[in-house]
Amino acid sequence: MRILISTWSLQVGGGEVLAMNLAAELQRRGHEVYVFNQRAELIDHDLVARLLPPQVKVLSMADNPKSTFWAYKINALQGLLGRPATFYNQRQQAYLAECLLRYKIDVVSSHATVSDDICAPVVERLGLPLVITEHGEYTKFLQEGRRDFLPVLQVAKRILAVSDYCRHKLERAFPSLPPCRQCTMALLRKLMLPRQLVVRWLFRPKHLYSAWWRGGLRTKAGGTPYKRFSR
Template sequence: MKILVATFCLDKAGSHVLALALASELAKKHTVYFFNQNEQLVDPGMVAQYLSPAVRVVAMDRYPLFNEVCWKLNALFLRLGAKFSVHEKAKDWLGRYAIRRYGIDIMHSHEPLVARSRITRLVQRTGVPTVVTDHQGYSMLIKVGEFGYVPYANLARAVVGVSRYTADLFTGALVEVPTEEERRAGERILASDYQHEYENATQQAAPGPRQPVTTRVEVIHNGVPRYAPGGAEPAALPIPAGSFVFGMVGRGNQQKGWGDALAAYALVKARFPARRFAFVAMGDGPYLSTLRAEYEAASPDIYFLGNVQTPHPYMRQCQVGLFPSWFSEAQPISIIEFFENGVPVVASPLGGIPEMVCPPAGPVAGRLLAMNPDATPRLDDLVDAMSAYVADGALLARHAGAARALRATYDVAECAARYEALFREIVG
């Protein structure tokens, strides 16, 4: 098959890690192209780590002359008062060109089909069979009561939920009625952290009751390659021997719960004044930079590492991973990476996280948090959950072993095989 994998951009995110890793695995048997719609938003280290040279990237910067001409026309038309971007329209043309030039059999989008997305326009204008993986895009819209996306989602031949929760919420088999407080909190998060995607989903959405989902819906868990050092590993952090180490990985925005995690860490230290502690923070963003300025000088035991391409060497120094996210989550790649290193997690019970940490048919590999009415984690429960591992070595060892065992659930080869079977069935 000839497969076109599409993402909105390639900045640092778990959904993009999956897109790159899955494209690389599929490229072992198929011809795979990768359409990155925003060449300005790329994490080069992440791409180098997860994307195989066998996958050809389709992006504006891969056509330098065309890109330069489009930027110049863009500037000219804007000076003339145009209400559109020539450069953005050129990306539509590039997507259509790639589908026809390379004879694409199926497109796999890691961006949801919504009212104004480019992928929606490509499906409508080319008719290319398309499978969408819902990382949490649809889930977040559903949780604020926004259902205008349904007619566009139904254009896909299939929508893949990365967890049973995601799939059931999408189909309506699971109905969650948000409180007004939760809905307002969700809209704030969408407007700040996912502004472009939210605007694309809502600006042309027709009012009215929710339409039925008619497309096929499947559940395929994320698959992540096991860590293999590509060279010399970074030196271990100079954490004093005997320290109990908490770790956290994620985008440096408020929705990931960085403020909650650091506040809880300070309270845990106060609860155990005779113990040594450390906190390893792996992430980057304006919000986290603000916290770094607040904490770093007075707390040398907090290691702010910024954007880390290979977190595994640092995860090995941790005893517990933290995921106190707000409002919504999908199936965080970083939880899988912590599991690989035998690190249990304390996490908000959002999206697919409960299925990962406390699977129905598997061992428990962490603790799920109690939440406030606005879908933020309760700070007192976060402190208690972290403290339980500090106080109970047997609990920590039991959950660490469960984490290692659960890592096998997220094998990238098995994940790719399931997508391949789905694609073949759709293509015929």
């Protein structure tokens, strides 16, 4: 299956790391995976090199630097004229559509509200299935009294929530939403933490867990201390 994973940026962050680890795991399972970075300038190249295998192609507006330059200029001009600055997003949606067709994508997985907003009209026009992952942003919008994002969620074929709390909030606010499921904690652990760390954590005695979270202690056998979020 050809899968495109869309995210807001490729920097350090919960949703971003989960999206990159998801891409790596899907590629390992034999799928053809692409990552679309909505903010081309927000990229940690060292992190990408560490988390994404070379077989996963990263796409963004940086692929077309001249087009990106003029898109930003026209965006700024729209703002100066008092108009909505939408030209860059329009160009980005056009490039996203081009990528979906060029690489014959079967399904799109989106991991940020801004990404959802950009992807939804494109995949709807092309007739592709969209899976939206709710990382807590829509729940925050609900707490702020917002409901304007409903049309975006209605485009999705499936909605995944990172917690049961987020899932319940969405289902209560919008009973007619597409099927909404919670990501299991086992899956989240696997995708959020480096693989070597997960393996070591799972096979360590339980009495070492609390020591690990306090910053790391040497084991009785003289092992090296754990370092949080390190490999």
